[in-house]
Amino acid sequence: MPAFGLRVPSEISSTATIQWYPGHMARAMRHIGDAVRLVDVVVEAIDARVPRSGANPALRRMIGRRRHVVILTRSDLADPAATRAWIASFAARGLTALAVNAREPHVVARLGSLLRVEGKATARAMVVGIPNAGKSTIVNALIKRTAAKTERRAGVTMRTQWFRLSASVELMDTPGVLVPKIATKAAQWKLAAVGAIPPERYDPEEVSRCVARWASERGLRGVPSVENFVKERGFVRRGGKVDAHNAAQSYLRAFEQAKFGRVSLELADDAEAT
Ligand SMILES: Nc1nc2c(ncn2[C@@H]2O[C@H](COP(=O)(O)OP(=O)(O)OP(=O)(O)O)[C@@H](O)[C@H]2O)c(=O)[nH]1
Ligand SMILES: [Mg+2]
Numbered sequence: 001m002p003a004f005g006l007r008v009p010s011e012i013s014s015t016a017t018i019q020w021y022p023g024h025m026a027r028a029m030r031h032i033g034d035a036v037r038l039v040d041v042v043v044e045a046i047d048a049r050v051p052r053s054g055a056n057p058a059l060r061r062m063i064g065r066r067r068h069v070v071i072l073t074r075s076d077l078a079d080p081a082a083t084r085a086w087i088a089s090f091a092a093r094g095l096t097a098l099a100v101n102a103r104e105p106h107v108v109a110r111l112g113s114l115l116r117v118e119g120k121a122t123a124r125a126m127v128v129g130i131p132n133a134g135k136s137t138i139v140n141a142l143i144k145r146t147a148a149k150t151e152r153r154a155g156v157t158m159r160t161q162w163f164r165l166s167a168s169v170e171l172m173d174t175p176g177v178l179v180p181k182i183a184t185k186a187a188q189w190k191l192a193a194v195g196a197i198p199p200e201r202y203d204p205e206e207v208s209r210c211v212a213r214w215a216s217e218r219g220l221r222g223v224p225s226v227e228n229f230v231k232e233r234g235f236v237r238r239g240g241k242v243d244a245h246n247a248a249q250s251y252l253r254a255f256e257q258a259k260f261g262r263v264s265l266e267l268a269d270d271a272e273a274t
Contacts, residue, residue, distance in 0.1 A: 018188035018202045020131075021180045024158050028175040031160045033062055035172060038124055040117045041067040045129035045138055047194045048078035048099055051086045052266045053187035054196065056179055059128050068095060069114050073134035074194075075099035077257070082264035089268035102134040108141035115142075115169050124170045131155050131176025132195045139163060139173045148173045154198050190265045195256055204248035211255055215263065222261035226251055 036042065042063045046054045051072060070090055075083050083099045090097035096114065100107045117123035127135045131154035139148045143165050149156055157175045165171045178196070182188050189210035192202045208226050215223035224232065226248065235247040254260060 016203060016206065018192055018197060018207075019182060020154075020178060020197050020201045022155070024155075024175060025177045026180075028158075028160065028177050029058065032059070032126070032128060032174050032177070035126060035160060035174075036062050036064075036066070039066065039126045039172070040120065040123045041069065041115050041125040043069050043071055043111070043115075043125060043127045043138065045071050045073050045102075045127055045133040045135045047130075047133050047196070048072035048075045048083050048086070049194050049264045050190050050196075050266050051090075051268070053182075053184075053190050054130055054133065054194065056128075056130050056177055058179055059177065063128075067114075067117075069111065070095055070097040071102070071111065071134075071138060072097060072099040073102045073138070076101040076103075077262055079262050079264040082267050085268040100138075102137040102141055105141040105144060108138055111138070112142060112165070112169075115165070115171070120168075122168060122170060124172070125165075126160075126172035126174060128174050129176060130178050130191070130196050133176060135176065136173050139171055142171060152195070154196055193252060193255060193265065199249070204252055205244055208248040208251040208255075211252070214265070215260075220261070220263060223255070223263060224260065229254070 044055070044059065044063070072078070072083055072086060078099075087097045087099060098111060100111075102108055115123060115125045127138055129135050136148035136150045136157050140146050140150065143163050147163055148161065154176060157173055160172055160174045163171045163173065176196070178191070182191060189207045191197050192207045193211050212223065212225050216225065229251050230236075230242055230247045233247070233250065235242050235250070255263070
């Protein structure tokens with residue numbers, strides 16, 4: 001018990017803050033800030049399931065008035081109607097947005113023409129975004145070989161790196177960067193749920209409960225409660241005790257791979273603060 005018998009209310013102590021801003025991100029932010037002055041086009045990769053909290057406002061400020069193309073990645077995992085509404089909403093703000101499965105090179109190839117700059121022998125483009133958004137996958141799809149390292153976890157690319165896409169286009173891959181402080185609880189659990197934050201930075205039991213509660217409030221019947229998921233998957237150990245941590249990790253993995261259906265966690269016309 002803390003001094004003077006003060007107790008932290010359970011609802012506060014049970015919702016730990018989720019933050020992640022390692023040194024390499026601060027460094028990357030400086031490098032991106034320097035390099036952005038050299039580029040003609042900035043490709044901003046955003047997970048289509050979180051177009052609001054998956055965008056980094058500090059990167060947006062750096063992009064300024066440069067040619068800016070938004071790529072909504074993981075459109076294969078997002079709700080197609082929600083993605084269409086987001087593209088319209090970006091267009092209304094004067095931004096070109098494409099929804100792609102970045103793992104399909106022929107789909108990403110459509111982006112190639114947006115990177116060329118008339119009258120310039122060599123156009124330079126850079127791909128930016130938050131961790132695990134699919135930036136290196138886009139780079140590989142564009143240059144048609146596995147040149148940039150990609151993995152199913154956040155924080156894989158640690159340094160900026162130039163690649164030659166063609167005789168007329170050079171492309172820079174950059175490390176994923178978050179803001180130093182993710183402002184709201186909703187943005188924190190959503191970024192964890194889409195894999196932008198590494199698992200050691202959050203409690204999977206809490207994030208899985210947030211996903212389940214959010215889906216239930218919206219009547220998304222394909223997304224089970226954690227309890228039902230545990231029952232269906234038979235997560236009961238000998239002796240009847242459930243390994244809640246393991247079950248929560250499996251729940252989040254299933255959500256992340258769209259096993260509960262294609263779910264977008266943010267809608268273009270949803271006023272919900274993130
Ligand atoms: N289903 C699906 N998976 C994707 C898509 N784009 C990327 N991925 C996968 O997401 C994971 C992360 O992709 P990366 O390209 O490494 O992401 P990144 O933005 O470069 O990540 P960092 O370098 O860590 O910031 C990889 O396992 C990719 O195969 C997509 O459009 N759909
Ligand atoms: Mg990368």
